[in-house]
Amino acid sequence: MRDALPPLTSLSAFEAAARYCSFTQAGSELNLSQSAVSRQIKRLEADLGRLLFERHYEGLRLTPAGEQYFRVVQGLLRELRDETARLRRRGDDRQLTLASSPTIASIWLARQLPDFQRAYPDIEIRILTVEDPRRLDLAEFDLGIYYRVPNEVDPPGLLADAIFEHEMVSAVCSPIYLERHGKVIDAKQLLTSHNLMVVEDHYHDWLTWETWYRELDLDWQAPLHTLRANSFQLLMNATLAGQGVTLGWMRLLSAELDQGNLVQALPYTLPSKGSLSLLTPEHRHLTDPMRAFRHWVLSTS
Structure with missing residues (x-):
């Protein structure tokens, strides 16, 4: 039947791909492969008899028909999600x-x-x-x-x-780390002789080790030893296990500090922007x- 609605999976794939102008990013959001998203879009274009995307060497671009369809589909999916959530909450x-x-x-x-x-x-x-x-x-x-x-x-x-x-940020580590590697003598020695935990995540870039040092007027240089990850939770667990020194938000970590699971590696604290x-x-x-x-x-x- 030509008046039947396209599958919801195809509409969801189209909405995400149009929002990002990327099949890869849409697939990441939907937990699908890039090729699976591409197949859904091709299926939808075949059903509609119209191209929704122009494929360029620079990437994807919505056609005029695709732009109009995107506005409609995005609005309908948003209303459907909101109403579904409301019904679930009432249930x-x-x-x-x-x-x-x-x-x-x-x-x-x-x-x-x-x-x-x-x-x-x-x-x-x-x-x-x-x-x-x-x-x-x-x-x-x-x-x-x-x-x-x-x-x-x-x-x-x-x-x-x-x-x-009000929140303060300090360099923290576990007592286990200090037992294994010795006391942190000063800010310079922290950078040269100790292992710094570094978050590689754009969302957390508003406070990095370099920012912390410079805001406190401490001499900065690239640390010689680091453990890097894109998960702050992973690095915090590694810190508690004695693997290094991390930037810690003191009120957030108050229970760990009160129980002695974490201690300040240096006496400096910086007011948190967040x-x-x-x-x-x-x-x-x-x-x-x-x-x-x-x-x-x-x-x-």
């Missing part, structure tokens, strides 16, 4: 979905939730971990907890309330669990 109005980075979820949020659940035992918690808040689908969660840098890391469609108004924040989707009707958690986390932290 279980005691569930609260919290989005957070893996590091914040494991190091801070997991330690705070028992207190919340004792205060609100009827609310069922679901945690969604996404490293970069800019990749969040607003329909998939109720509230988010992320470090936010105003005007730098500002996810669209979200309102932010600071959980920590603050741990509660993110609320704009124009979202606040459910009772959302109101309860907002009140609890903003008044107790």
